[in-house]
Structure formats: structure tokens, C-alpha cells
Amino acid sequence: MLEVALRGGFLGDWQALNRSATIPHCISMLERTGAVENFRRVTGESPAAYGGFRYSDSDVYKVLEATGWAGEGPWTPWVDEVARLLAAAQEDDGYLNTYYQGGPRFQELEHSHELYCLGHLIQAGIAHARTTGRRDILDVATRFADLIVRDGQDLLEGHPEPELALVELYRETGREQYLALASRMIERRGHGQLGGTEYLLDHAPVREATAAAGHAVRQLYLACGVVDVYLETGDESLLEAMRALWNSVFREKTYVTGAAGSRESGEAFGEPYELPPATAYAETCAAIAGFMFSWRMLLATGEPRFADEMERALYNGIAVGVGESGRDFFYANPLATHGGVARRPWFACCCCPTNVARFAASLQHYVATGDERSIQLHLLAAGRVSSPAAELEIETDYPWDGRVEITVRRPVEGFELSVRQARLTPRDGERVALDLELPPRLIAAHPRVDAVRGQVALARGPVVYCVEQADHSVPLDQLRIDPDRPLQAEDGRLTGVATVAPAAGDVLYAEYAPPSHATAETRLTAIPYFRWANRGPGAMRVWIPI
Numbered sequence: 001m002l003e004v005a006l007r008g009g010f011l012g013d014w015q016a017l018n019r020s021a022t023i024p025h026c027i028s029m030l031e032r033t034g035a036v037e038n039f040r041r042v043t044g045e046s047p048a049a050y051g052g053f054r055y056s057d058s059d060v061y062k063v064l065e066a067t068g069w070a071g072e073g074p075w076t077p078w079v080d081e082v083a084r085l086l087a088a089a090q091e092d093d094g095y096l097n098t099y100y101q102g103g104p105r106f107q108e109l110e111h112s113h114e115l116y117c118l119g120h121l122i123q124a125g126i127a128h129a130r131t132t133g134r135r136d137i138l139d140v141a142t143r144f145a146d147l148i149v150r151d152g153q154d155l156l157e158g159h160p161e162p163e164l165a166l167v168e169l170y171r172e173t174g175r176e177q178y179l180a181l182a183s184r185m186i187e188r189r190g191h192g193q194l195g196g197t198e199y200l201l202d203h204a205p206v207r208e209a210t211a212a213a214g215h216a217v218r219q220l221y222l223a224c225g226v227v228d229v230y231l232e233t234g235d236e237s238l239l240e241a242m243r244a245l246w247n248s249v250f251r252e253k254t255y256v257t258g259a260a261g262s263r264e265s266g267e268a269f270g271e272p273y274e275l276p277p278a279t280a281y282a283e284t285c286a287a288i289a290g291f292m293f294s295w296r297m298l299l300a301t302g303e304p305r306f307a308d309e310m311e312r313a314l315y316n317g318i319a320v321g322v323g324e325s326g327r328d329f330f331y332a333n334p335l336a337t338h339g340g341v342a343r344r345p346w347f348a349c350c351c352c353p354t355n356v357a358r359f360a361a362s363l364q365h366y367v368a369t370g371d372e373r374s375i376q377l378h379l380l381a382a383g384r385v386s387s388p389a390a391e392l393e394i395e396t397d398y399p400w401d402g403r404v405e406i407t408v409r410r411p412v413e414g415f416e417l418s419v420r421q422a423r424l425t426p427r428d429g430e431r432v433a434l435d436l437e438l439p440p441r442l443i444a445a446h447p448r449v450d451a452v453r454g455q456v457a458l459a460r461g462p463v464v465y466c467v468e469q470a471d472h473s474v475p476l477d478q479l480r481i482d483p484d485r486p487l488q489a490e491d492g493r494l495t496g497v498a499t500v501a502p503a504a505g506d507v508l509y510a511e512y513a514p515p516s517h518a519t520a521e522t523r524l525t526a527i528p529y530f531r532w533a534n535r536g537p538g539a540m541r542v543w544i545p546i
């Protein structure tokens with residue numbers, strides 16, 4: 001059994017902020033908006049009307065999952081209360097859904113989210129069983145899952161999620177009926193049971209639906225469930241399809257920030273290379289779901305390119321979803337704005353804050369894998385990795401600094417340590433040091449990305465940068481980058497010199513003339529994209545014309 005404890009550094013600090021601010025904030029918002037009260041309504045303890053959307057239970061479960069991965073804390077009395085409510089609200093046969101209880105069940109699964117909520121309940125139960133050791137939440141989840149195993153073999157959920165949760169429930173309990181049910185859900189998809197729509201990923205069977213389509217989060221959660229079923233059954237045809245799907249997602253339909261789903265309409269994937277920066281939908285949940293998909297592909301294949309995409313999402317498209325306070329959030333994540341866009345403390349549909357809370361609480365589980373003889377480090381983070389093979393103390397300020405120092409203790413005979421592509425065989429007490437070059441660099445998009453042709457994004461290591469109006473006196477759309485003038489990294493920023501294009505006149509269309517050369521210069525300051533909008537809702541852009 002491999003265990004990771006984060007200590008300081010980018011990921012450890014994020015996790016500490018999640019503990020001190022995000023989780024308590026989410027709990028108080030769930031209480032204020034009625035999501036918890038919905039359970040008291042079912043038990044007869046509250047006269048309140050139903051609060052929130054029909055899938056509000058899932059937000060309670062996601063924060064419950066966050067408290068599970070975070071372990072004991074000031075929220076433990078709240079966890080006790082919610083666990084009591086879940087057991088009290090659950091029907092005798094195992095059914096639990098505060099929106100549908102008292103009415104017909106499973107009659108509108110294309111949008112009811114009943115099994116989606118079950119999926120999140122299972123994940124909350126597993127997080128607690130594995131970290132705090134309490135099994136009461138998992139018992140509630142298992143009773144609900146058993147109802148579906150018994151009476152719901154033909155049910156199909158509009159929002160994928162139960163599939164990946166059922167596979168994890170199989171791993172936790174060893175009971176094969178959960179794996180069989182997940183597998184059955186995957187096989188039933190794409191045959192018209194949900195109306196055959198692309199939005200619900202019912203337009204084609206999973207082995208044929210290899211172009212990313214429909215609602216981005218649903219598509220990516222479904223992909224996670226499919227890879228999970230492959231990992232337990234070895235059905236190579238599923239992995240083959242998911243390789244093709246992954247290529248479609250990450251080679252054609254993902255922003256440079258690791259965010260996916262460019263269209264607001266349907267919260268959907270667009271056509272290949274349809275990646276407009278200003279109107280990017282790029283839901284925070286979709287970046288998390290893309291990270292989860294890449295993690296599973298990494299587990300399935302061991303190929304480092306999947307860890308690269310995890311990093312891209314982690315340090316950009318996911319990290320931007322929560323502000324420096326830990327109490328304000330983005331749902332959509334544009335890569336450019338003329339101003340007026342700000343994080344908010346909550347949303348009527350609060351899937352993103354609650355997803356960020358559980359994601360940050362579980363970060364340590366994505367750092368490393370291993371067996372009796374080896375450890376593979378996938379994310380470079382300060383902390384300790386303990387396994388039967390060895391114990392690692394990792395010191396690093398990555399991604400700000402490329403120095404990674406690893407002290408190896410009590411390695412077994414023949415121990416092998418892999419750090420991304422590097423393979424090492426360290427001896428006891430040895431201090432291994434890696435120096436990763438992290439020069440500032442310019443990124444160009446595939447020539448078919450119309451929206452950013454002739455523009456570059458700035459990056460250093462896995463961190464993508466942006467320019468904010470707060471650092472510039474000229475309008476951001478007048479900035480031009482000269483690719484031959486170097487940028488410097490200092491204090492987490494990139495600085496340099498930009499040229500300033502002349503202000504345009506008021507004629508919208510005119511006879512073509514060669515562009516006039518910029519003559520003025522200005523200091524260029526770029527900050528990490530994930531840090532934007534912490535100084536007010538000014539203009540911002542990631543892509544800058546050359």
C-alpha cells in the first residue's frame with residue numbers, strides 16, 4: 001500500500017487552503033442554500049421546500065467526499081450529522097434521492113441524475129472508508145447500489161458517473177456485481193435508450209464513439225468509467241476506443257490551459273480546433289474530468305504523455321477555478337476578456353466549487369504509483385511517499401523551480417524509482433537530485449485553430465501565463481510580442497518588452513493595407529493564468545499576437 005502526504009509546496013499549500021477555507025465555505029453554502037435541508041425535509045425534521053436543482057444531493061456528497069479525503073477536521077460534527085441524515089432519509093429498500101423521494105423513481109433518467117447522485121454517494125463513502133475508517137456512509141451507498149443490482153439492471157443514467165463509482169465500489173468490496181453493473185451500463189449506452197442524443201452520449205456505442213462529443217463533463221466521466229472497466233476486465237477493445245477518444249479530446253479539442261468544452265450551448269465540445277479564447281466555456285469540472293481521464297490512461301499504459309496532460313489541467317484549467325481566498329470560484333474559464341468577469345462565492349448550479357473541494361482534498365493520490373519493488377512519481381510535489389518498496393522525502397518548489405531533491409530510505413533490493421521519463425536505482429540514504437530546465441517559452445497552437453492564428457501563449461514549465469490589465473497601461477489587444485526578445489522569470493511572473501500596435505481608427509472595414517509597424521514599446525508582465533482576476537475584474541488575455 002502506497003501512501004503520500006503532501007507538505008508545503010504548490011500542491012500542499014493548495015490542500016491546506018482547501019482545508020482552511022474551501023471545505024468550510026462549501027459546507028456553510030450547502031447549509032444556506034438548502035442542499036442539506038433537503039435531507040431534513042425527507043426525514044420530517046424540516047418544513048422547508050426543496051432547495052436547489054434536482055441533483056443537489058450530489059453537491060452534498062462531493063463535499064462529504066472532500067471531508068473524507070481530508071480526514072478528521074473541524075467539519076467532523078457536520079459529517080456525523082449528514083451521515084445520520086443519509087441513513088434516516090434512505091428508504092427501506094435502499095433508494096435515496098431527496099428530489100424524487102415520495103414520487104415516481106427512475107422515470108426520467110435522461111435528466112433526473114438519480115444514478116449520478118448515487119455515484120457521488122459511493123465516492124463519498126469510499127473516501128471515508130479509506131481515510132477516516134468510518135463505514136456508515138459507505139453502508140448507505142452500498143444499500144442503494146444493491147437496489148440497482150437487484151432491480152435496476154436495465155437502467156441507464158443520462159449523466160455518466162455511476163460507472164466509475166461502481167468500479168471503485170467493486171475494488172473496495174470485492175463484490176463483482178458492481179463491476180458487472182458498470183460494465184453493463186457502458187455496453188447499453190449508445191443504443192437509443194436515452195433518446196440517442198449526442199448531448200447524453202447516447203448517439204453511438206462507446207467503441208464507435210471515438211470523437212469527443214456532447215456535454216464535456218459527461219463525455220469525460222464516461223471515458224473514466226470505460227477505462228476503469230478495462231482496468232478490471234482487460235477488455236482491450238475498450239482501451240483501444242479510449243485511446244482514440246483521448247486523442248480526439250487532447251489533440252483537437254482542449255485549450256492550452258487543459259480546459260475542455262468550448263461551447264456554452266450544451267456545455268459541449270465543439271468541432272476539432274474550435275477553441276475560441278474569449279467565448280471559451282471551459283467548465284472547471286471539465287478540466288477536472290479531463291485530468292481524471294488522463295490519470296486512468298496513465299494507469300492503463302504507463303505512458304508519461306498522460307501525466308503531461310494531467311499537469312496542464314492541474315496548474316491551469318483546474319487551479320484557476322478557485323481564487324486566492326479559497327472562497328470564490330469560476331465555473332466557465334475564458335482565456336480572454338475585456339473585463340467584467342469575476343470569481344463568485346457560489347453558483348445556483350454549484351458543481352464546480354464542490355468538485356474543486358474534493359479534487360484538492362484528493363491531490364495526494366495522484367502523485368505516485370508503485371508496487372513491492374518500485375515507485376513511479378507522476379506529479380512533482382513536496383512531501384513524503386511511503387510504500388513497501390521504499391520511503392521518499394521529496395523537496396521541491398516545482399513548478400516555480402525545477403530542482404527536485406529526493407531522499408531515499410530503506411529501499412528493497414533492486415528498488416527502482418521512476419520520475420516521469422527518468423529511471424533511477426538509488427541506494428539507502430541516497431539523495432537524488434533532478435534539475436529540470438524551466439525556461440520561459442512561447443507556445444503556438446495548431447495552424448487550424450483559427451481563433452489564435454498568429455498569436456502565442458506564454459508558459460514556463462507546466463504553467464501557462466496571461467497578461468492582465470492591472471499590469472499594463474495600454475489596452476491589452478494592442479500588445480504585440482516579438483518572438484526574438486527573451487522573457488525573464490522573476491517572482492512567479494514573466495517579464496519582458498512588448499511592442500504596442502497603433503490604436504485603430506473607427507472604420508470597421510477598409511481597403512487592405514499592409515499593417516503599420518508598431519513603434520512604441522512597453523514593459524510586458526505576465527502572471528500565471530490561474531492567478532488572474534484576483535485583483536479585480538479587468539481585461540485579461542492568454543494569447544498575444546506576434
Ligand SMILES: [Zn+2]
Pocket residue numbers: 283284285286331350351352353355
Ligand atoms: Zn462544474
